[in-house]
Amino acid sequence: MSEKVLIAGCGEVGNALATRLLADGCEVWGVRRRIDALAKGVQPWRIDLTDPESLDAPPAAFDYLFYTASADRRDEEHYRSVYVDGLRDLLGALRDAHCPLRRVFFTSSTAVYGQSDGEWVDEHSVTEPSRFNGRILLEAEAIVREAPETGINVRLSGIYGPGRTRLVRKVRNEEATPTASWTNRIHVEDCAGALRHLMRVADPENLYLGSDDEPVTTADVVNWMRAELGLDAPHPALSENRTERLNKRCRNARLREAGYQFQYPTFREGYRPIVREFLSQSA
Numbered sequence: 001m002s003e004k005v006l007i008a009g010c011g012e013v014g015n016a017l018a019t020r021l022l023a024d025g026c027e028v029w030g031v032r033r034r035i036d037a038l039a040k041g042v043q044p045w046r047i048d049l050t051d052p053e054s055l056d057a058p059p060a061a062f063d064y065l066f067y068t069a070s071a072d073r074r075d076e077e078h079y080r081s082v083y084v085d086g087l088r089d090l091l092g093a094l095r096d097a098h099c100p101l102r103r104v105f106f107t108s109s110t111a112v113y114g115q116s117d118g119e120w121v122d123e124h125s126v127t128e129p130s131r132f133n134g135r136i137l138l139e140a141e142a143i144v145r146e147a148p149e150t151g152i153n154v155r156l157s158g159i160y161g162p163g164r165t166r167l168v169r170k171v172r173n174e175e176a177t178p179t180a181s182w183t184n185r186i187h188v189e190d191c192a193g194a195l196r197h198l199m200r201v202a203d204p205e206n207l208y209l210g211s212d213d214e215p216v217t218t219a220d221v222v223n224w225m226r227a228e229l230g231l232d233a234p235h236p237a238l239s240e241n242r243t244e245r246l247n248k249r250c251r252n253a254r255l256r257e258a259g260y261q262f263q264y265p266t267f268r269e270g271y272r273p274i275v276r277e278f279l280s281q282s283a
């Protein structure tokens, strides 16, 4: 019998994951409010994760849950209702319905790290976020870590992918500031690829950092893009931009050791087609 997978908050990462899992022969359900935006073949479960009243009986006996919902407003109350209450309520409903959950995944973020002096961080690093978003994500991680099922938190860095041409446009318009701050990225296809990989890996750890192979400074990215766009001489890097979330370096060794092979190991492979897409649209 095919495995039944629920992706709660089935947006960009969720749809990319769903497409892979459908190809593997899984049955996939997606939770979101705009169910017409679910990928082809994903069965809809239309509920509002922030409204427990909307939680009706689960449409199947799920074997796997991926909680990939994303808060669409940056305020503390809303964050808690999406990441903490929504996750807890959904898990409660799945357990009440006796879903035979084998693994529960939560897509957390590298915003849980407060480090901002260019330090390397990994799964062993201290997590003392300076802002509410990181603190709330840590609360959500605790729900998954302490779950009776096998719970796996995956801390993703900055997600990018096709269609996200904002940075390219900024570089082209000379609006991007090249700084010496370290940044970390992961392509949306690798988010999905890594989650699928971790669904299958034997004896998984309960925490992984999901970021590509190469932390880079904003100046590295901006100047590489300038060259790809055919713009003139690189800009010298300005001193660090001390924005929280920035200026740390994410180490992905644990995910690598688990056997995951990145489709886009650095921003160069990932952004090259995005720059081409941008150039063809603006030609």
Ligand SMILES: NC(=O)c1ccc[n+]([C@@H]2O[C@H](COP(=O)([O-])OP(=O)(O)OC[C@H]3O[C@@H](n4cnc5c(N)ncnc54)[C@H](OP(=O)(O)O)[C@@H]3O)[C@@H](O)[C@H]2O)c1
Binding pocket: 008, 009, 010, 011, 012, 013, 014, 031, 032, 033, 034, 035, 037, 047, 048, 049, 050, 067, 068, 069, 070, 071, 072, 082, 107, 108, 109, 110, 155, 156, 157, 158, 159, 160
């Ligand atoms: N973006 C980043 O750089 C980044 C970095 C680190 C971690 N993450 C995490 O990675 C995960 C995947 O991100 P993504 O880029 O795939 O996000 P996304 O495209 O925004 O997808 C999240 C989906 O959640 C659904 N959703 C939001 N609120 C909901 C609610 N109340 N009830 C039901 N569904 C709801 C939305 O669909 P509807 O609007 O149709 O309901 C949306 O499609 C998220 O957990 C995010 O927090 C993101």
